[in-house]
Amino acid sequence: MKKILPALLLGGACFAAGAFVARPTAPDEITVPMLRAAQQVFGLNFNDAQLDSTRRNLTGYRESYEALRKISLPNSVAPAMVFDARPLRMRQAMLAATKADAGKLPQAPKVKLPGYRDELAFYTVRQLGELLRTKQVSSEELTQFFLARLKKYDPKLHCVITLTEDLALQQARQADQEIKAGKYRGPLHGIPFGVKDLFSAKGYKTTWGSVPYKEQTLDEDAAVVERLRAAGGVLVAKLTLGELAQGDVWFGEKTRTPWDVTKGSSGSSAGSASAVAAGLLPFAIGTETLGSIVSPSTACGVTGLRPTYGRVSRAGAMALSWSMDKAGPIARSAEDCAMVLAALTAAGPDARDPATLMAPNAFHYAFDANIKKLRVGYVKAAFDQNYPTKANDQASLEVLRKLGVELVPIELPAISPGALRFVLTAEGAAAFDDLTRSGRDAQMVLQNRSAWPNTFRSSRFIPAVEYIQAQRVRSLLIEQMDTQLKGLDAYIAPSFSANLTLTNLTGQPAIAIPNGFTAAGLPTTITFMGQLFEEGKLLALAKAYQDATEFDEKHPTL
Numbered sequence: 359m360k361k362i363l364p365a366l367l368l369g370g371a372c373f374a375a376g377a378f379v380a381r382p383t384a385p386d387e388i389t390v391p392m393l394r395a396a397q398q399v400f401g402l403n404f405n406d407a408q409l410d411s412t413r414r415n416l417t418g419y420r421e422s423y424e425a426l427r428k429i430s431l432p433n434s435v436a437p438a439m440v441f442d443a444r445p446l447r448m449r450q451a452m453l454a455a456t457k458a459d460a461g462k463l464p465q466a467p468k469v470k471l472p473g474y475r476d477e478l479a480f481y482t483v484r485q486l487g488e489l490l491r492t493k494q495v496s497s498e499e500l501t502q503f504f505l506a507r508l509k510k511y512d513p514k515l516h517c518v519i520t521l522t523e524d525l526a527l528q529q530a531r532q533a534d535q536e537i538k539a540g541k542y543r544g545p546l547h548g549i550p551f552g553v554k555d556l557f558s559a560k561g562y563k564t565t566w567g568s569v570p571y572k573e574q575t576l577d578e579d580a581a582v583v584e585r586l587r588a589a590g591g592v593l594v595a596k597l598t599l600g601e602l603a604q605g606d607v608w609f610g611e612k613t614r615t616p617w618d619v620t621k622g623s624s625g626s627s628a629g630s631a632s633a634v635a636a637g638l639l640p641f642a643i644g645t646e647t648l649g650s651i652v653s654p655s656t657a658c659g660v661t662g663l664r665p666t667y668g669r670v671s672r673a674g675a676m677a678l679s680w681s682m683d684k685a686g687p688i689a690r691s692a693e694d695c696a697m698v699l700a701a702l703t704a705a706g707p708d709a710r711d712p713a714t715l716m717a718p719n720a721f722h723y724a725f726d727a728n729i730k731k732l733r734v735g736y737v738k739a740a741f742d743q744n745y746p747t748k749a750n751d752q753a754s755l756e757v758l759r760k761l762g763v764e765l766v767p768i769e770l771p772a773i774s775p776g777a778l779r780f781v782l783t784a785e786g787a788a789a790f791d792d793l794t795r796s797g798r799d800a801q802m803v804l805q806n807r808s809a810w811p812n813t814f815r816s817s818r819f820i821p822a823v824e825y826i827q828a829q830r831v832r833s834l835l836i837e838q839m840d841t842q843l844k845g846l847d848a849y850i851a852p853s854f855s856a857n858l859t860l861t862n863l864t865g866q867p868a869i870a871i872p873n874g875f876t877a878a879g880l881p882t883t884i885t886f887m888g889q890l891f892e893e894g895k896l897l898a899l900a901k902a903y904q905d906a907t908e909f910d911e912k913h914p915t916l
Contacts (some may be wrong), residue, residue, distance in 0.1 A: 446709055497529075511636055669717060783816070
């Protein structure tokens with residue numbers, strides 16, 4: 359006897375199963391009746407309107423499966439994900455107790471407190487750190503200063519979900535006492551910062567930017583919060599993200615770029631980039647799975663570092679894709695990003711995040727490297743194409759040549775990374791399984807065909823075999839990338855090209871740095887990539903570029 363599927367509420371309208379009338383279709387077209395029957399095998403209960411929305415996604419998935427099936431996969435090729443049988447207790451016991459040593463930073467410049475205090479809004483972390491170290495300003499004064507700016511400009515930018523004011527003032531006063539007593543922890547001691555609100559912080563809500571979770575409180579500090587606190591940082595705000603780490607729309611509005619408040623700041627680290635660009639914070643922590651640091655850093659004209667996959671612990675962070683999620687700093691300069699990365703990795707690997715156990719070496723500053731001796735590639739085919747920011751990118755390459763950097767044309771692997779994107783959506787659907795099956799996804803702000811509710815429903819139809827095959831092809835991609843980059847210290851690509859998807863799949867570190875403006879006055883970036891776990895050389899190259907240009911020193915006028 360044929361089952362009648364119960365209706366589900368979507369977008370304020372109720373659709374009963376069977377209400378959809380299929381048009382005549384080609385034999386190979388995915389249809390609603392086909393999906394209605396298929397979902398019974400999986401024990402799903404989506405209504406016909408929802409199934410109709412998934413059809414386009416499933417057609418795209420099928421095209422990806424067919425593309426991947428053309429790639430030879432000998433039995434010897436294992437998936438890119440490795441099973442770890444060790445329980446947390448054993449991982450913790452096997453970790454060495456020693457801390458990583460990032461080495462020495464270049465000597466800090468002499469900094470004087472400006473007569474016009476508002477100028478502090480756009481000082482770098484390094485400059486503010488020197489003011490604190492030399493006791494020209496107190497952490498409490500800085501914290502009050504940035505809290506005031508957050509309160510003043512958030513109504514325009516919509517970049518804050520929660521201010522942690524009481525905690526911030528307590529931490530700032532402690533920092534001042536320690537600095538006064540000579541217990542200086544380093545260049546982040548007393549520096550205010552913010553985190554994307556997918557990181558937990560004790561005593562405060564962690565909303566993930568999403569209506570179903572807007573009252574959620576997690577009774578733990580995320581690893582990034584713990585480690586920045588250990589470095590003396592002062593947490594002042596939990597910042598916006600596009601709902602469940604997609605885009606720049608969350609339950610409280612769309613986050614804006616301070617360069618043009620009529621436009622979104624892109625996502626998903628929307629608030630982190632917007633707050634730093636507007637001078638509301640010296641730095642903030644974002645995450646990237648498929649462009650969520652690079653894209654908002656571009657929209658807001660700031661410097662965003664996506665470290666190597668596994669470099670920074672994600673413990674206490676919302677999971678979207680366990681095999682692709684990465685956490686990193688958004689700041690004013692490559693040097694600032696380096697100091698934050700040093701703090702995030704100072705305690706070494708984190709047993710709570712098995713990905714961190716793969717790091718073969720600790721992060722180490724390499725600012726003393728002779729960049730003329732670095733061998734740097736550039737993706738010639740990507741730069742040769744016609745695209746909106748080509749002139750700025752070509753000028754950036756010329757700056758590096760004038761600095762004496764050897765630029766070598768390179769090619770990327772032939773495997774199309776786009777065919778592997780469903781790895782992310784499959785993992786995301788698993789991470790939010792209960793949200794989908796409970797129907798609470800109907801509470802989310804965006805309900806179009808490209809939004810998470812439909813993407814998660816579509817991903818329920820991805821076969822396990824195809825997901826594992828994709829991970830095996832990913833292994834081939836990683837090996838090919840290793841071959842293509844052999845002998846290089848870093849390489850350069852336009853910020854938005856196939857390289858963005860590729861390197862998020864292979865785990866390469868990347869830094870997006872400002873390199874000009876569009877005709878409309880909006881900032882642009884170019885992206886430098888490094889070898890796995892070689893952020894030191896990558897940041898040295900980026901710093902050399904920024905020392906030779908002034909784009910990282912530009913800031914919007916609100």
